[in-house]
Amino acid sequence: MLPDEPSLLALASRGPAVSAIQVADPRRYGVFVGDGGRLKSVVEKSESPPSNLANAGIYHFGTSIFDALRAIPLSERGEYELTDALNLLAGRESIAIVELSRWMEIGRPWDILAANEILLKDQVGQILGKVESGATLKGDVSLGRGSIIRSGAYIEGPVLIGEDCDIGPNCFIRPTTCIADRVRIGNAVEVKNSAIMNDSKIGHLSYVGDSVIGEGCNFGAGTVCSNLRHDGKSIKSYVKGERVDSGRRKLGVMMGDHVMTGINTSIYPGTVIEPGFQGLPAAVLKKLVSVSQPAKK
Known part of the structure; x- marks a missing residue:
């Protein structure tokens, strides 16, 4: 709440x-x-x-x-x-x-994104880590101790980055993104309006939009999380195994802890991936993805 x-x-x-x-x-x-x-x-x-x-x-x-x-x-x-x-x-x-004048129920994974949008808009940027020359920070960006933003990174606030993170080079982080501690965002990665938990690594050539990424996840190069239907309708997702309407026009992946994707993985909008899933290269993931479910090419 x-x-x-x-x-x-x-x-x-x-x-x-x-x-x-x-x-x-x-x-x-x-x-x-x-x-x-x-x-x-x-x-x-x-x-x-x-x-x-x-x-x-x-x-x-x-x-x-x-x-x-x-x-x-x-x-x-x-x-x-x-x-x-x-x-x-x-x-x-x-x-x-x-x-109460305002109350937001945070009972579904994508409610975290709505909470981010509310809380981060009042953030005042604070840089406690290192920003290399050639990096561009716009708006309110907060960077935790021990973290580094490398040359060529372009970050539009509000964005919150935790401690001991390694950001860039040459990545794009867009507004209302919250990155926890010890996260790696690598070369040619774009992250938009997402929450990324501790110890996750999105190394290179990937897109993460309107998504919640659990702890200890690893993205194979070229993993793309789609967040928009072609017809523009609200995106369906899953809560406790039941398919529900998220009410959101843009929604990416809800990824559990310790998920690993193979290179060039494509993930459909609204996909839920259970903790511990390990994918194959060039897999296409959609709907509700369980640990026992084989990834499809």
């Missing part, structure tokens, strides 16, 4: 309080029932929710919440449910409902 700061401050100042957000389709969420800004009850996800005030999942309580948790019985799942404790506590004391 990604709430706005003023609402968080309001939550912290209200004493016992829960956070909420008005939603168009409350069937996807547990919801609050309130009275004059005070919590009356919490209702779990249902087809006929009594309000559109979704539980945003941020709380401010004292020790009484632990007394409530100790007082409730185990649920059918064999767990102590926070919602049961909230309902019990709401009958004992006054709990404020604080409505």
Whole structure:
């Protein structure tokens, strides 16, 4: 979740309080029932929710919440449910409902890209590593300690690069890209609006757009992640094995940890690759790619 700061401050100042957000389709969420800004009850996800005030999942309580948790019985799942404790506590004391002005649900891999777009726009660039002569940095670019941007690299901020990274030479990094620690971006690589996790290597002649790359991945030379359909429609992807509409016109690959692609691999828009997959040269990857699935040429 990604709430706005003023609402968080309001939550912290209200004493016992829960956070909420008005939603168009409350069937996807547990919801609050309130009275004059005070919590009356919490209702779990249902087809006929009594309000559109979704539980945003941020709380401010004292020790009484632990007394409530100790007082409730185990649920059918064999767990102590926070919602049961909230309902019990709401009958004992006054709990404020604080409505958030902004809330982003980060429950799907591509939500990371939307979060990047929001957080990086407020970034103020800071260079703690080394930038060689001949490299071009435009806008707000942050570079961590021990990292180097080599000659010929062209970077358009906002871009965040972590520690001990090796960037370039002659690469192009475009806005709202977040690169973690110990990442290698090599010659003739273009990265756009993506999140790349620790220890991944995109060595040369590759394109990564609107993608999330896990930890410890290695791109064979010439790996290209397509991020746009020819018809311009929103791109389908996968969540827990189910094909869903991402709602995004541009979406590349959602790549798990420790994936290795062969040289000249082509990856379709919206592809999900499970952790540990090792591909063949000239493979074409699309849809949901499992570790046991043979790569196709």
